[in-house]
Amino acid sequence: xxxxxxxxxxxxxxxxxxxxxxxxxxxxxxxxxxxxxxxxxxxxxxxxxxxxxxxxxxxxxxxxxxxxxxxxxxxxxxxxxxxxxxxxxxxxxxxxxxxxxxxxxxxxxxxxxxxxxxxxxxxxxxxxxxxxxxxxxxxxxxxxxxxxxx
Amino acid sequence: xxxxxxxxxxxxxxxxxxxxxxxxxxxxxxxxxxxxxxxxxxxxxxxxxxxxxxxxxxxxxxxxxxxxxxxxxxxxxxxxxxxxxxxxxxxxxxxxxxxxxxxxxxxxxxxxxxxxxxxxxxxxxxxxxxxxxxxxxxxxxxxxxxxxxx
DNA sequence: CACAATTCTGTTGTGCACAATTTGATAGTA
DNA sequence: TACTATCAAATTGTGCACAACAGAATTGTG
Numbered sequence: 001x002x003x004x005x006x007x008x009x010x011x012x013x014x015x016x017x018x019x020x021x022x023x024x025x026x027x028x029x030x031x032x033x034x035x036x037x038x039x040x041x042x043x044x045x046x047x048x049x050x051x052x053x054x055x056x057x058x059x060x061x062x063x064x065x066x067x068x069x070x071x072x073x074x075x076x077x078x079x080x081x082x083x084x085x086x087x088x089x090x091x092x093x094x095x096x097x098x099x100x101x102x103x104x105x106x107x108x109x110x111x112x113x114x115x116x117x118x119x120x121x122x123x124x125x126x127x128x129x130x131x132x133x134x135x136x137x138x139x140x141x142x143x144x145x146x147x148x149x150x
Numbered sequence: 151x152x153x154x155x156x157x158x159x160x161x162x163x164x165x166x167x168x169x170x171x172x173x174x175x176x177x178x179x180x181x182x183x184x185x186x187x188x189x190x191x192x193x194x195x196x197x198x199x200x201x202x203x204x205x206x207x208x209x210x211x212x213x214x215x216x217x218x219x220x221x222x223x224x225x226x227x228x229x230x231x232x233x234x235x236x237x238x239x240x241x242x243x244x245x246x247x248x249x250x251x252x253x254x255x256x257x258x259x260x261x262x263x264x265x266x267x268x269x270x271x272x273x274x275x276x277x278x279x280x281x282x283x284x285x286x287x288x289x290x291x292x293x294x295x296x297x298x299x300x
Numbered sequence: 301c302a303c304a305a306t307t308c309t310g311t312t313g314t315g316c317a318c319a320a321t322t323t324g325a326t327a328g329t330a
Numbered sequence: 331t332a333c334t335a336t337c338a339a340a341t342t343g344t345g346c347a348c349a350a351c352a353g354a355a356t357t358g359t360g
Contacts, residue, residue: 010267011203012196012199012200012203012215014285015199015267016267016270016271016274016281016284016285017177017181017192017195017196017267017270018196018199019284019285019288019289019292020173020174020177020288021196021216021217022217022288022289022292023170023288023291023292023295024170024174025217025218025317026217026291026292026295026296027167027170027295028317028318029295029296029318030295031167032318041345041346042167042346043345043346043347044345045167046162046167046168046171049162049165049168050162053161053162058308058309059308059309059310060307060308060309065162066171067171067172067175067176068175068346068347068348069347069348069349070308070309070310070311071310071311071312071347071348071349071350072346072347072348073309074309074310074311075310075311075345075346076345076346079345094307094308094355094356095308095354095355095356096307096308096309096354096355096356097307097308097309097355098308098309098310117160117165117166117167120166120167121166123294123295124166124291124294124295125290125291125294125295126291126294130287131166134166134169134287134291135164135166135169137280137284137287138169138170138172138173139169139172140275141173141176141274141275141276141284142169142172142173142175142176144273144274144275144276145173145176145177145179145180145273145274145275146176146179175347178347178348179348182348191315191316192316193315193316193317194315208338208339209338209339209340210337210338210339218316218317218318219317219318219319220338220339220340220341221317221318221319221320221339221340221341221342222316222317222318223339224339224340224341225315225316225340225341226315226316229315244325244326244337244338245324245325245326245338246324246325246326246337246338246339247325247338247339248338248339248340
């Protein structure tokens with residue numbers, strides 16, 4: 001019962017899914033470590049930056065930016081609201097919408113994590129131009145993967 | 151209360167974490183779509199390939215390959231066992247260990263998803279050499295991120 | 301105006317992920 | 331032998347993710 005391995009068979013180590021998977025695990029661990037002292041999870045960190053940069057956002061607009069649906073964002077935002085980082089208010093103009101905005105504490109927290117990108121860049125061992133090129137590749141890849149969707 | 155944006159501030163769109171996050175979301179959606187008809191989740195697909203390629207594995211060894219701990223793998227493997235894809239047996243030589251191996255059905259299922267890597271490559275819009283280069287970059291990045299860990 | 305269709309958010313159920321702890325087995329040492 | 335330390339897997343608790351659905355508000359059409 002020896003396992004058969006044709007010469008043209010892709011081993012798991014040769015597949016893009018495995019490379020992406022292990023890289024994400026590694027990034028996740030480093031972000032977890034850097035964000036722990038700030039009381040933020042990785043998704044909360046991204047949400048904090050997105051809201052801070054794009055002002056008050058509806059849940060749907062934040063979901064488009066983060067590629068998450070309401071089933072993920074609603075409980076995540078409630079936890080951030082409970083932590084005092086964001087405020088959620090109904091949009092007067094359209095009562096179906098909920099506007100999410102940073103509180104003063106949220107802005108302070110955002111300022112407190114401003115050195116994280118630099119720390120991540122250092123940990124990655126890549127030069128700024130290598131990072132920029134990787135980012136560019138990932139952006140094109142994301143765009144292609146998303147356009148092919150039904 | 152206009153948001154202040156210094157010229158040197160990184161916008162979220164310029165950060166590697168955001169690019170990785172959106173790419174992972176996009177990959178996840180495509181894999182979910184391709185694997186749905188086979189009754190596999192993305193982590194289950196990776197586990198299936200890893201076990202099929204590296205023969206019977208302990209939970210710990212599979213965890214090293216997949217960068218997952220027992221808290222994630224135990225229930226995942228139990229679901230795969232319930233689906234008839236893998237068998238779990240205590241290692242006679244060391245009763246602390248559990249050996250995970252593919253069943254005949256698991257091998258059939260693995261053969262059934264053999265075209266997935268090619269489909270993913272096509273969806274990515276990248277050439278084989280571009281994919282290989284991206285994979286190489288990710289592998290080096292993963293190695294660096296993992297070595298810096300305490 | 302009435303009413304059907306659409307839009308937006310939230311809830312429920314299932315699966316994936318880790319930290320912390322528990323249970324059981326092995327190895328090492330007095 | 332007994333005692334400790336270590337190791338492997340499983341369990342528990344919390345958070346993140348989607349699919350499917352529910353409910354309220356808005357929009358479009360007659």
